[in-house]
Amino acid sequence: MKNVMKIRIKFRKYGNLKFIGHLDVQRYFQKTVRRAGIDVAYTTGFSPHQIMSFAAPLGLGQESNGEYLDLEVNSFAGSAETADALNKCGVEGIEVLSVSVLPPGAKNAMASVAAASYTVRFREGREPDFDWRRHLEECGSLKDGIYELRLEKNALYMLLKTGSAGNLKPSAVMEAYLAAHGETLKENALLITREETYLDLGTGENRQLAPLDAVGKICGALSNQDGEIGS
């Protein structure tokens, strides 16, 4: 069997590019990977495509400091070199933060997602009428899947259940919170930044959340002849 390596790319999406959707981000990376000359693995057949998988789609209008995608490659130029190559031919608004090599058999990014953290702010003039900072302790019980919620530098920090087993959006939490106070969210009231995407290293109820690339390793150059891949 052909020895392919799986790498996990962490990136941030910011500024004007918050207005491009999830499919556009996928298309962007397909082309950027080619421009960067990354030795990506392809499927076979008449229209071969790159073997690529994204973690959790990000809502239109949101920024993120913790997005991930997995890529299968035939050879690997090294973590720093790969990140650098992607950024050199990339655009402002998407920045590759790190690249790590996954151990063999690692679950793909999408299947791994267990939680995500966010900072949420109100746009100026769109705060609710009650003092929303004062009753935050209520929030924990509003919805299933709120793992953490606290005030951090005048913004709300939330850690929420995410992924195929259940997906809680920060806007749903805020809607429920405001509803409990007889209010509704004003249009586009929230500025949301996803801070990190997590997988769960624990078992059952014992959650042990870690950033999605915690299972990977920062590596130098590797080719698929090197026995050490993923060891």
Add this chain to the structure above:
Amino acid sequence: MMSKLALPDDILLKVEKPARYIGGEVNAVIKNKAEVDVRIAFCFPDVYEIGMSHLGMQILYDMFNRMDGVWCERVYSPWVDLDALMRKEKIPLFALESQDNILDFDLLAITIQYEMCYTNILQILDLSGIPFFAKERGEDMPIVIGGGPCTYNPEPVAEFFDLFYIGEGETRYGELIALYRRCREEHTGRKEFLRRAAGIPGIYVPSFYQTSYGEDGTISAFTPVEEGIPATVLKEVEMDLSDAPYPLKPLVPFMRVTQDRVVLEIMRGCMRGCRFCQAGQIYRPVRERDADVLKQYALEALKNTGQEEISLSSLSSSDHTALPELLNFLIEDCRKKHVNISLPSLRIDAFSLDVMSKVQDVKKTSLTFAPEAGSQRLRDVINKGLTEEDILHGASLAFLGGWTRVKLYFMLGLPTETEEDIRGIAELSNKIAAAFYELVPKEKRTNGRVQIVASTSFFVPKPFTPFQWASQCTKEEFLDKAYATKRAIQAQLNQKSIKYNWHEADTSVLEGVLARGDRRIAEVLLKVYKKGAVYDAWSEYFDNEKWMEAFAECGIDPAFYTSRERGTEEILPWDFIDCGVSKAFLKREWEKALRGETTSNCRKECQGCGAARFGGGICYEKRDEDSD
């Protein structure tokens, strides 16, 4: 640096596909404003996905941005949802790169690719805050320039433009921009700039010409109003394509657009001389780009874009003398890189089928033929050198190679068309289906049966074609012909294998008015725009009622421009333009058409069309008696 967006978040989150409006794509050009003294807003007056797919715009965007001190940015029509919000919130139209208002630009260059975008031109001016009529524009307003195929009859939109650039953009823009700078330094004012611009070859400044009309409504005179303004404008041609600038770093959109691939323009012009085809006349003479240059361009552009597909562009790719060499190179290189090759409409023969089977899944793709007319007699009239034998032979080869789908394109309403010609469409479709069942044994029929899709469009006579004098059918005639086609197909033995589609008749009639209209049409355009017409090329937004009301209110009968047959002595609105092909040649071709006589292609025999005056291209290549 990231530009500050012209649109607030609230609007961008409300509209469909906000990626249309943010710019910042791969290979978008950002310049330092301090080092720029001429700013060009280059507009394709249709939605982003369409405009971004246009090769000509990529070529000129690249060319302008190679010029020192010039920054060219893009503008597309805001989609209807944003259009409404911009009006409501009084947000002026902006260019994508800098997000600056169009009013901040020196030049607004609009490419006019099809007639049905004319109301979108008015939308662009309106949202920019530029007065509709050139004569109403102040000194500080951008100079509004028109270019593209529709400028071969610019008259319906003439009064909305300060100047038109007639012909290929590679040759004179440097000169025009230098003149603009000089006039600005000398503070000559707008009118003097335009006066001097009118002296540059290829430049038409409508305000320096006037039209008078006779009692029958036809043009009695079209003349310059000042001494020194040329009476005719000769189109511009780039004679050295291999040396002309070409975008090696084409823009890569974030969102999916119509033409989402690298496009390689392999040649300009067409040697075939189909009599209905405007492109076949106005882009003469045929000029090829050198195969080695093309190979290098393909490699560079794929590397710089990361695109997964490349396509060849020309009017008739099979006629490029080095096509096999180029395709073999691309097939080899693209296989290594996992790049798809999308083939342009090639003449179907053993070579092209072999190439197609290498780059496509034959089970999934269809084969395209454009006989354009159903009978040999009518194909001779239009000089479409494709015989029934060619088609059946090509289809048979394809069926044996595993193809099971065939697309056929025809036109209805061609000059001299009879019921028999229409029946010919059905009969030809049937014969192709019969060939399949005869050739392919039951057990080998991949999809069970052959699928033939016959589509008809309605013929619209265009300026600078031998049919520029022809009468166009009325809507009722068009629809009768479509029903007749449908009935004839239903009467065929293999009718279950044939699907028939036809085009809208209303739009074809309107396209006819706009294609051969004169300056009096401007009033109709403005009126219908004010009634809310925009995006007329989009059937879901086209509203024929509004147009008919506008014609009535202006006292203009559309039939004057469509069904009326023009005499060859009549002064046509576009006569002052010299497209390189002589009127005498077009007249000869019109007469031969009516006699059902064909004309051979340029490679076989020169027909003396007049394009040889440009001093190059196919006109000076060795003739080939066997070219067919």
